[in-house]
Amino acid sequence: MKVQLNMIKKTHKSLLVSVGFFVFSLNAYADAYSNKSIATTPHIQTLAASCGACHGSQGNSVGGSSVLAGLDASHFVLQMMAFRNGSRSATVMQRHAKGLTVEEINDLAIYFAQQKRVTALIPPNQRLAE
Amino acid sequence: MAIDRRDFLKIAASKALFSLPMLSKAATQAKGRVVVIGGGYAGATAAKYLRTWSNGGLDVIVVEPRSQFVSCPLSNLVLGGNKDINDLTFGYDLLKSNHGIQWVNDEVVAIDVASRVVKMKQGELAYDRLVIAPGIDFMFEQLPMLQSPEAQEVVPHAWKAGAQTVNLRKQLESMKDGGVFVMSIPKAPYRCPPGPYERVCQVAFYLKNHKPNSKIIVLDANAEIISKKSLFTKAWAEMYAGMIDYRPNSSVLAVDVATKNVKTEFESVQANVLNVIPPQRAGKIAQIVGAASVDKRWCEVDFLTYESKIVPNVHIIGDSVSAALPKSAHMATSQARVCANAIVALLSDQAPDTLPVFANTCYSYVSDKMAMHVANVYRYDANKKMMVPAEGGGVSDKPSELEGNYAQAWAKNIWSDVLT
Numbered sequence: 082m083k084v085q086l087n088m089i090k091k092t093h094k095s096l097l098v099s100v101g102f103f104v105f106s107l108n109a110y111a112d113a114y115s116n117k118s119i120a121t122t123p124h125i126q127t128l129a130a131s132c133g134a135c136h137g138s139q140g141n142s143v144g145g146s147s148v149l150a151g152l153d154a155s156h157f158v159l160q161m162m163a164f165r166n167g168s169r170s171a172t173v174m175q176r177h178a179k180g181l182t183v184e185e186i187n188d189l190a191i192y193f194a195q196q197k198r199v200t201a202l203i204p205p206n207q208r209l210a211e
Numbered sequence: 212m213a214i215d216r217r218d219f220l221k222i223a224a225s226k227a228l229f230s231l232p233m234l235s236k237a238a239t240q241a242k243g244r245v246v247v248i249g250g251g252y253a254g255a256t257a258a259k260y261l262r263t264w265s266n267g268g269l270d271v272i273v274v275e276p277r278s279q280f281v282s283c284p285l286s287n288l289v290l291g292g293n294k295d296i297n298d299l300t301f302g303y304d305l306l307k308s309n310h311g312i313q314w315v316n317d318e319v320v321a322i323d324v325a326s327r328v329v330k331m332k333q334g335e336l337a338y339d340r341l342v343i344a345p346g347i348d349f350m351f352e353q354l355p356m357l358q359s360p361e362a363q364e365v366v367p368h369a370w371k372a373g374a375q376t377v378n379l380r381k382q383l384e385s386m387k388d389g390g391v392f393v394m395s396i397p398k399a400p401y402r403c404p405p406g407p408y409e410r411v412c413q414v415a416f417y418l419k420n421h422k423p424n425s426k427i428i429v430l431d432a433n434a435e436i437i438s439k440k441s442l443f444t445k446a447w448a449e450m451y452a453g454m455i456d457y458r459p460n461s462s463v464l465a466v467d468v469a470t471k472n473v474k475t476e477f478e479s480v481q482a483n484v485l486n487v488i489p490p491q492r493a494g495k496i497a498q499i500v501g502a503a504s505v506d507k508r509w510c511e512v513d514f515l516t517y518e519s520k521i522v523p524n525v526h527i528i529g530d531s532v533s534a535a536l537p538k539s540a541h542m543a544t545s546q547a548r549v550c551a552n553a554i555v556a557l558l559s560d561q562a563p564d565t566l567p568v569f570a571n572t573c574y575s576y577v578s579d580k581m582a583m584h585v586a587n588v589y590r591y592d593a594n595k596k597m598m599v600p601a602e603g604g605g606v607s608d609k610p611s612e613l614e615g616n617y618a619q620a621w622a623k624n625i626w627s628d629v630l631t
Binding site: 122123124126127128130131132133134135136137138142143144145146165172173175176177178179180181185201202203204205206207208209210 | 260264278279281296297298299300301302305306309373374377541544545548549552556563564566567568569570572584586587588589590600601602603604605607611613614616617619620621623624625626627628630631
């Protein structure tokens with residue numbers, strides 16, 4: 082059995098707003114459905130994969146950009162909202178943060194927090210054969 | 212609509228309070244065989260994610276005649292002497308073995324869409340769904356004198372990274388100081404909108420440092436620089452002052468290959484090193500299957516699934532697609548993922564995502580280290596039935612070394628994602 086993870090479909094237990102910030106606890110959510118893997122919607126699956134060009138497969142960057150896999154969800158949301166409102170300056174991330182809905186940012190946060198941190202593979206170079 | 216932190220809290224809280232957890236049935240396992248023609252950015256990505264998202268349920272076979280992947284992104288740096296072509300060249304071994312993708316080194320000659328069979332030089336493959344990612348083809352009927360491999364030895368396009376990139380670099384290395392490099396740009400749409408202007412920067416960077424009396428003439432069939440215009444204009448004026456002679460509305464009508472002389476409607480231009488980027492259309496396979504209906508050049512698709520509007524069960528991704536989207540590598544992979552996700556849904560009797568969203572980031576180098584971006588999120592518009600740019604997209608304020616580092620990171624990460 083899988084749980085559709087979507088902010089629309091969550092119990093209030095899953096969302097703990099703490100210390101005046103929108104820090105929500107994934108642990109509380111995970112505890113409520115322990116040992117269940119949380120399915121991602123196709124919408125978030127493809128969107129998250131689109132982040133992979135700069136941040137690596139499932140957010141496992143090979144370097145030069147932030148590792149998003151296993152990143153604390155509240156930290157992710159805080160950073161994205163800061164890119165969005167300009168309180169964190171950026172070269173390119175504001176373009177992406179502004180283009181996403183708050184719900185997408187939220188869902189991406191949960192998606193990336195769930196990804197296992199692994200060492201991403203770098204394909205070895207070859208000598209051009211032509 | 213601007214949403215601040217407080218709004219976010221409200222939204223999050225309201226959703227949490229008034230909704231219940233939904234427990235969905237385990238998804239039906241996708242079954243069937245998908246053949247992917249082409250192992251470039253789009254095709255390789257589609258193959259990987261078809262296997263990943265079907266949990267190995269789909270058989271995926273890639274048909275690709277070449278045994279190596281050579282990245283077009285960063286290949287202009289080879290011309291500037293800032294990258295080696297071998298830095299951009301990879302095999303497919305990790306992609307194949309990590310994801311159980313079957314691979315056929317062959318060339319497709321025909322597709323029987325009624326019986327769903329791909330015919331290659333050696334053998335045939337039946338499919339449930341076909342993905343075509345053929346990249347671009349050159350319209351040599353407009354410049355027939357450049358069609359032969361011999362002619363392209365002398366006048367390379369270098370618009371598919373590989374041997375021609377190396378050839379053009381060697382020609383620049385052998386050019387005398389005081390020589391003239393002439394490059395022509397076809398009318399849009401073509402692969403990689405900012406690519407030609409980045410190429411001008413790279414060649415200028417090399418000539419400035421090694422052959423400072425040389426000149427660059429740019430013959431652009433377009434009325435103006437079509438991507439990152441103010442940034443390129445400024446970079447050319449400030450970093451390569453006096454070196455670049457940019458001539459808009461200059462379509463190449465003919466080329467004398469032996470003398471490296473180019474004719475436009477208005478003039479003849481003599482080059483020491485000549486680089487003609489020919490007009491382009493969807494790759495050959497898209498033409499063969501009859502999917503290239505827009506101006507007989509590009510393929511119309513359903514942006515929820517990338518299925519051809521003309522040929523059923525055939526999906527087309529990457530540069531061949533007719534869209535108000537830049538023909539970039541990141542875009543090709545973004546389209547590939549939406550397509551893969553939709554095919555997995557279709558082959559497990561589920562509905563594809565009705566509102567796909569994806570990102571595109573494209574960096575251009577103006578020197579050995581400095582780069583600038585154009586970036587945008589694109590969102591499906593259900594009324595227009597197409598992908599439209601979301602709020603917040605745009606270009607860099609100025610090129611920087613920081614963005615040069617990000618461009619390298621982009622390349623390393625996309626190679627890791629696509630090829631492993």
